[in-house]
Amino acid sequence: xxxxxxxxxxxxxxxxxxxxxxxxxxxxxxxxxxxxxxxxxxxxxxxxxxxxxxxxxxxxxxxxxxxxxxxxxxxxxxxxxxxxxxxxxxxxxxxxxxxxxxxxxxxxxxxxxxxxxxxxxxxxxxxxxxxxxxxxxxxxxxxxxxxxxxxxxxxxxxxxxxxxxxxxxxxxxxxxxxxxxxxxxxxxxxxxxxxxxxxxxxxxxxxxxxxxxxxxxxxxxxxxxxxxxxxxxxxxxxxxxxxxxxxxxxxxxxxxxxxxxxxxxxxxxxxxxxxxxxxxxxxxxxxxxxxxxxxxxxxxxxxxxxxxxxxxxxxxxxxxxxxxxxxxxxxxxxxxxxxxxxxxxxxxxxxxxxxxxxxxxxxxxxxxxxxxxxxxxxxxxxxxxxxxxxxxxxxxxxxxxxxxxxxxxxxxxxxxxx
Amino acid sequence: xxxxxxxxxxxxxxxxxxxxxxxxxxxxxxxxxxxxxxxxxxxxxxxxxxxxxxxxxxxxxxxxxxxxxxxxxxxxxxxxxxxxxxxxxxxxxxxxxxxxxxxxxxxxxxxxxxxxxxxxxxxxxxxxxxxxxxxxxxxxxxxxxxxxxxxxxxxxxxxxxxxxxxxxxxxx
Numbered sequence: 270x271x272x273x274x275x276x277x278x279x280x281x282x283x284x285x286x287x288x289x290x291x292x293x294x295x296x297x298x299x300x301x302x303x304x305x306x307x308x309x310x311x312x313x314x315x316x317x318x319x320x321x322x323x324x325x326x327x328x329x330x331x332x333x334x335x336x337x338x339x340x341x342x343x344x345x346x347x348x349x350x351x352x353x354x355x356x357x358x359x360x361x362x363x364x365x366x367x368x369x370x371x372x373x374x375x376x377x378x379x380x381x382x383x384x385x386x387x388x389x390x391x392x393x394x395x396x397x398x399x400x401x402x403x404x405x406x407x408x409x410x411x412x413x414x415x416x417x418x419x420x421x422x423x424x425x426x427x428x429x430x431x432x433x434x435x436x437x438x439x440x441x442x443x444x445x446x447x448x449x450x451x452x453x454x455x456x457x458x459x460x461x462x463x464x465x466x467x468x469x470x471x472x473x474x475x476x477x478x479x480x481x482x483x484x485x486x487x488x489x490x491x492x493x494x495x496x497x498x499x500x501x502x503x504x505x506x507x508x509x510x511x512x513x514x515x516x517x518x519x520x521x522x523x524x525x526x527x528x529x530x531x532x533x534x535x536x537x538x539x540x541x542x543x544x545x546x547x548x549x550x551x552x553x554x555x556x557x558x559x560x561x562x563x564x565x566x567x568x569x570x571x572x573x574x575x576x577x578x579x580x581x582x583x584x585x586x587x588x589x590x591x592x593x594x595x596x597x598x599x600x601x602x603x604x605x606x607x608x609x610x611x612x613x614x615x616x617x618x619x620x621x622x623x624x625x626x627x628x629x630x631x632x633x634x635x636x637x638x639x640x641x642x643x644x645x646x647x648x649x650x651x652x653x654x655x656x657x658x659x660x661x662x663x664x665x666x667x668x669x670x671x672x673x674x675x676x677x678x679x680x681x682x683x684x685x686x687x
Numbered sequence: 688x689x690x691x692x693x694x695x696x697x698x699x700x701x702x703x704x705x706x707x708x709x710x711x712x713x714x715x716x717x718x719x720x721x722x723x724x725x726x727x728x729x730x731x732x733x734x735x736x737x738x739x740x741x742x743x744x745x746x747x748x749x750x751x752x753x754x755x756x757x758x759x760x761x762x763x764x765x766x767x768x769x770x771x772x773x774x775x776x777x778x779x780x781x782x783x784x785x786x787x788x789x790x791x792x793x794x795x796x797x798x799x800x801x802x803x804x805x806x807x808x809x810x811x812x813x814x815x816x817x818x819x820x821x822x823x824x825x826x827x828x829x830x831x832x833x834x835x836x837x838x839x840x841x842x843x844x845x846x847x848x849x850x851x852x853x854x855x856x857x858x859x
Contacts, residue, residue: 337766341766341767341792342766342767342791342792342793343766343767343792346792538792538793541793542792542793606770607770607772607788607790608769608770608790610795630792630793631769631770631790631792633792660772660788
C-alpha cells in the first residue's frame with residue numbers, strides 16, 4: 270500500500286510558498302522530502318507537550334506541528350463540536366500596527382472598513398494585489414484607533430511582511446506615522462467548542478460572556494497578560510488566545526485540566542475538517558493570488574464605505590465585479606462515491622468542465638463527502654446538479670449552501686447584521 | 688519503498704516512546720493506565736498462516752483461490768477508512784501492481800496486489816461499510832478473492848514472523 274497523497278500536507282507545501290512542482294505527480298518523493306529537513310523545522314513552545322500527548326508531528330509551513338494525536342481525525346473532529354478542542358496555532362503570525370496613521374495605511378492593503386470598526390472589535394478581511402486577487406486572509410482587530418492587531422497565515426508570513434514593508438516605505442516617506450511589531454514573543458492557542466467559554470472562565474476573572482464573536486480584549490488569563498479574540502476556524506464558539514511564550518505551556522495545561530479531559534489537544538487534520546465543514550477558506554487551496562474576494566464569496570468583507578471610496582489594491586477589478594457579478598464563484602458541494610478532493614474537475618450535465626474543487630474530503634460530522642470549489646457563474650445556485658471527477662470516475666454532486674454544519678458563534682441577543 | 692508516509696513516521700515515534708516516557712511524567716495512575724492502553728492500541732496484530740507483502744497487504748491461499756486484504760498495521764496507519772475503490776470481477780491483477788484505493792478522512796492510498804491472478808469476487812460490503820477494514824482487517828474487511836495464476840509468487844512474500852520483523856524494521 271502506498272499513500273498517494275497526504276492532502277493536507279500538499280496544501281501546506283503550497284502554503285509554504287513552494288512551487289506546486291512534483292508534489293502531486295510523485296507523492297512518494299513528496300512524503301520523503303519533509304524528513305530531510307526535519308531538523309530545520311521551527312518548534313512552538315508547545316512542541317514537547319504535543320509529543321507527550323502522542324502528537325504526530327509533521328512539517329507545516331516550516332514548523333513542526335501536530336497533524337493528529339492518539340485519537341482518530343474522525344473522533345477528534347466530532348469531539349470539538351460536542352465538547353471542545355485546543356489547537357496550538359503558534360505558527361501563525363500575529364502582528365501589531367501602531368501609530369496615528371496605522372488605519373489609513375492598512376486600508377490601502379485590505380478591503381475591510383477598519384476605520385469603521387468599534388475599538389475592541391475585529392473582522393475577517395483579505396489583503397489584495399493590484400489585480401484584485403487575494404494575497405492572504407487575516408483577522409483584523411482594532412484595539413484602539415492607533416493600534417491594529419492582526420493574525421496572518423504562517424505560510425504567507427514572509428510574503429505578507431514583505432508586502433507590508435514595500436507599501437510602508439512610500440507611506441512613511443509622505444510623513445505618515447506607522448510602526449509595526451511581529452509578536453514572536455507570543456504563542457497562539459485556539460480554544461474551540463461548546464465547553465470553551467466555561468473552561469476559559471475558570472482561568473479569568475473577566476466576565477467572558479460579555480465578549481462576543483469578533484471582540485478583542487487584553488486581559489489576565491491564568492496569571493498572564495493575554496490578547497483574547499472571540500473567533501476561530503471551526504464554526505464553533507471559542508477563542509484565540511495570544512499568550513506570552515513563557516506562559517504558553519502552563520496555559521495549555523491549565524485549559525486541559527480545567528476541562529477534566531473533555532477538551533482535547535487537536536491537530537491540523539481535524540482542524541482542516543472542521544473549517545471545511547464550517548465552509549471556511551484555506552489559503553493556498555480555496556484562496557489564491559488569482560482569486561478575488563468577490564469570486565470567493567467574501568464580498569461581505571468589503572465595507573460599505575470601501576465600496577463607495579475604493580482606495581485599496583485591485584479596487585477597480587473588485588468593484589467592477591461587485592457591479593457585474595464575478596465570472597466564477599466559490600460554492601459548496603456534497604458528492605457521492607469517492608470523496609472529491611482538491612483538483613477534482615467539476616462537470617455539468619453535458620460533461621463539460623465548469624470548475625474545479627479546491628478542497629474537500631469526508632465530513633466526520635455529516636458522514637458525507639463535502640467539498641468546496643469554483644464554478645462558472647450560472648452553476649453556483651444551491652441545488653444545481655453537477656458531477657465531480659475522482660481518479661477518472663464521475664460521481665454526482667449537488668451545489669450546497671455553506672456552512673455545511675450549523676455554526677455556533679456567541680453573538681449578542683439582538684441579531685447583528687454581519 | 689512502500690508506505691513511507693508522514694503518519695508512519697509519527698506512529699513509529701509513538702511506539703518507540705512507549706510506556707517508560709509515560710511513567711516519567713508526573714501523571715496520576717489513571718493517566719498512566721490510559722496512556723498505556725492507548726500505546727497498546729498501536730501494536731498491530733499479525734496472523735499466522737498468511738503471506739504478507741512489504742507494502743502491507745496479506746494473502747491467504749486455499750487451493751487455487753486467494754483472499755487478499757490489508758494488514759492490521761496498515762489499517763491502523765490509515766485510520767478510519769471512508770471509501771474503498773475495488774476492481775471489477777474478471778479483471779486481471781498483477782503482483783505488485785495497484786488494484787484498489789482506500790481513503791481515510793485526509794488521505795488516499797493505493798493498494799497493491801500481493802499476487803497475480805484474476806479477480807473472482809470483491810467485498811461489496813465495503814462500499815456501504817468501509818470501516819469493516821478497520822474493525823476486521825483479516826476477516827470481514829477482506830478486499831478481493833482471485834484465482835491464482837502462479838503460486839510460485841508466494842515465495843517472494845513474508846510469513847508472519849518475517850512480517851513482524853519487517854514492521855519493526857520499518858519503524859526505525
